[in-house]
Amino acid sequence: MKEYLFVFRGGGVPEGPNRQELIARDTENWKNWMGTLAQSGKFVGGNPLAAGGKTLRGKAVKITDAPFAEAKEVLNGYIIVNSHDYNEAVEMAKGCPIFEFDGSVEVRELAKMDM
Amino acid sequence: MPDTAHTKADVLQLIASLTRAESGKLIAVLTRIFGVHNLSMAEDAVQDVLIKAMQQWEAKGIPDDPVAWLFSAARNRAIDIIRKYRRQQTFATDISSLLGSEYTAAATLNDCFKDEEIKDDQLRMMFACSHPSIPREGQIALILKTLCGFSIPQIARAFICSVDTIEKRLYRARQVFRQNNFSLDIPSGHALEERLDNVLETIYLLFNEAHSTSFQNSLVREDLAADSISLCKLLAEHNTTNLPRTYALLALLYLHSARLPGRTDVDGNLLLMNKQDRNLWNKEMISCGKAYLNQASVGSTISRYHLEAAIAYEHCKAASYEDTDWETILSFYDILMQLVPSPVILLNRSVAVKELQGAAMALECIKQIPGIDYLNEYYLLHAILGELYAEMKLIPNARTHYQKALSLTVSTAEQNLIQHKLNML
Numbered sequence: 369m370k371e372y373l374f375v376f377r378g379g380g381v382p383e384g385p386n387r388q389e390l391i392a393r394d395t396e397n398w399k400n401w402m403g404t405l406a407q408s409g410k411f412v413g414g415n416p417l418a419a420g421g422k423t424l425r426g427k428a429v430k431i432t433d434a435p436f437a438e439a440k441e442v443l444n445g446y447i448i449v450n451s452h453d454y455n456e457a458v459e460m461a462k463g464c465p466i467f468e469f470d471g472s473v474e475v476r477e478l479a480k481m482d483m
Numbered sequence: 484m485p486d487t488a489h490t491k492a493d494v495l496q497l498i499a500s501l502t503r504a505e506s507g508k509l510i511a512v513l514t515r516i517f518g519v520h521n522l523s524m525a526e527d528a529v530q531d532v533l534i535k536a537m538q539q540w541e542a543k544g545i546p547d548d549p550v551a552w553l554f555s556a557a558r559n560r561a562i563d564i565i566r567k568y569r570r571q572q573t574f575a576t577d578i579s580s581l582l583g584s585e586y587t588a589a590a591t592l593n594d595c596f597k598d599e600e601i602k603d604d605q606l607r608m609m610f611a612c613s614h615p616s617i618p619r620e621g622q623i624a625l626i627l628k629t630l631c632g633f634s635i636p637q638i639a640r641a642f643i644c645s646v647d648t649i650e651k652r653l654y655r656a657r658q659v660f661r662q663n664n665f666s667l668d669i670p671s672g673h674a675l676e677e678r679l680d681n682v683l684e685t686i687y688l689l690f691n692e693a694h695s696t697s698f699q700n701s702l703v704r705e706d707l708a709a710d711s712i713s714l715c716k717l718l719a720e721h722n723t724t725n726l727p728r729t730y731a732l733l734a735l736l737y738l739h740s741a742r743l744p745g746r747t748d749v750d751g752n753l754l755l756m757n758k759q760d761r762n763l764w765n766k767e768m769i770s771c772g773k774a775y776l777n778q779a780s781v782g783s784t785i786s787r788y789h790l791e792a793a794i795a796y797e798h799c800k801a802a803s804y805e806d807t808d809w810e811t812i813l814s815f816y817d818i819l820m821q822l823v824p825s826p827v828i829l830l831n832r833s834v835a836v837k838e839l840q841g842a843a844m845a846l847e848c849i850k851q852i853p854g855i856d857y858l859n860e861y862y863l864l865h866a867i868l869g870e871l872y873a874e875m876k877l878i879p880n881a882r883t884h885y886q887k888a889l890s891l892t893v894s895t896a897e898q899n900l901i902q903h904k905l906n907m908l
Binding site: 398403 | 577578580581583584585586587590591
């Protein structure tokens with residue numbers, strides 16, 4: 369069993385008259401999706417990220433406000449799951465509610481360094 | 484907030500009654516969330532919530548719905564605790580990872596606080612507290628403390644032992660919780676029957692304790708009897724645990740409780756069944772007991788509770804002591820003694836033998852009870868022997884046994900009863 373990182377970008381609930389309702393449903397969908405992962409022992413952990421941030425860069429360590437990209441490219445959360453391989457991990461990620469609002473999931477295997 | 488005319492005394496009284504009525508539910512929910520190994524964390528959290536309630540209500544007045552206030556405060560306290568300890572603690576195995584993530588923590592907690600879940604949590608706690616790896620006395624102390632909301636001094640007074648003793652029992656019981664991370668569940672399949680028998684036996688003992696006359700504090704006693712009935716009801720209302728034997732125990736509890744009002748005279752003296760005013764028996768409880776006994780009468784297995792309830796019902800049914808159907812009662816005892824060959828059951832059976840076949844025959848029965856020596860320090864054995872010898876006009880023997888009985892009970896009511904009999908010899 370290996371560990372995989374799911375990186376979430378975009379997928380926020382858009383402004384609109386029934387936004388509150390959509391947020392409530394979205395929250396429920398995320399809970400159900402992760403609940404299913406947890407039930408099969410796949411869910412390791414993870415958290416949403418607050419808006420904003422700082423980026424430090426260069427030898428002179430220049431600091432800028434971080435999320436430079438447009439909204440749908442902004443990193444806004446991550447989770448780690450247990451999985452046998454990429455195929456299984458991708459199948460898990462397909463169930464993520466983020467796609468409903470045009471977000472994306474990047475799936476990456478956690479590396480083990482040679483010791 | 485509503486009017487602030489509540490005095491400190493109002494708040495204290497309300498908190499005391501809410502502690503008894505609600506803290507068991509709160510501890511059950513929080514233990515389900517934090518995990519069995521974190522029982523103390525759950526108990527401390529509930530304590531914190533009650534203290535916070537006391538402070539806030541004294542300052543700002545009692546809220547419109549105090550129970551809802553407690554549950555929402557408990558939920559918020561749970562969130563604080565989870566956020567504080569999620570990196571170094573695991574909570575209940577099945578939801579620990581969900582509580583660890585901000586994505587799912589709040590929603591998972593809200594699910595745990597749904598009414599139906601809370602009822603199930605109380606059942607789960609009952610099974611956990613009656614876990615076979617906890618010593619008997621510890622099981623009862625733990626149920627009284629965690630599910631029934633009694634304080635340690637109250638439990639100590641109830642069992643006429645020191646606070647220290649109860650604390651030790653609780654400590655050992657909690658240690659089992661800490662060390663064995665068994666899941667908090669309602670067993671199913673073939674595990675259910677054995678585990679359910681344990682739970683039923685605990686409730687049965689709880690009820691017996693409440694009604695043993697060594698129990699001095701009558702207020703606690705009534706509460707405790709009511710609690711054992713409501714715990715048993717929870718089991719009867721759940722579709723996994725509503726086996727016939729559960730209904731049979733519930734019937735037994737009702738049929739015993741129904742007769743309590745007749746058990747003492749106006750001065751608080753104990754009355755034997757032949758002296759009791761049967762009009763004082765609670766007819767509503769008798770008919771409830773009968774209905775539960777009918778519900779218990781399905782399937783092919785018969786439990787001790789079936790038979791004991793049936794015996795109790797025979798007593799309830801008889802219009803007077805003389806009308807008691809002793810033959811039917813004896814026939815129930817005959818099956819019961821096959822099922823539970825305990826000296827106490829056989830001793831009780833001898834009373835039915837006396838009514839049907841006379842004192843000499845009953846005495847013979849008692850002498851033949853295997854393991855009767857174990858009962859040598861049992862008050863009731865000597866009370867019954869005294870009675871039998873008195874009836875056989877063997878006065879010196881009767882006196883010896885009555886005196887022995889007198890020395891074995893700490894209850895003044897029982898002492899008065901025996902003293903009265905001694906005087907009548």
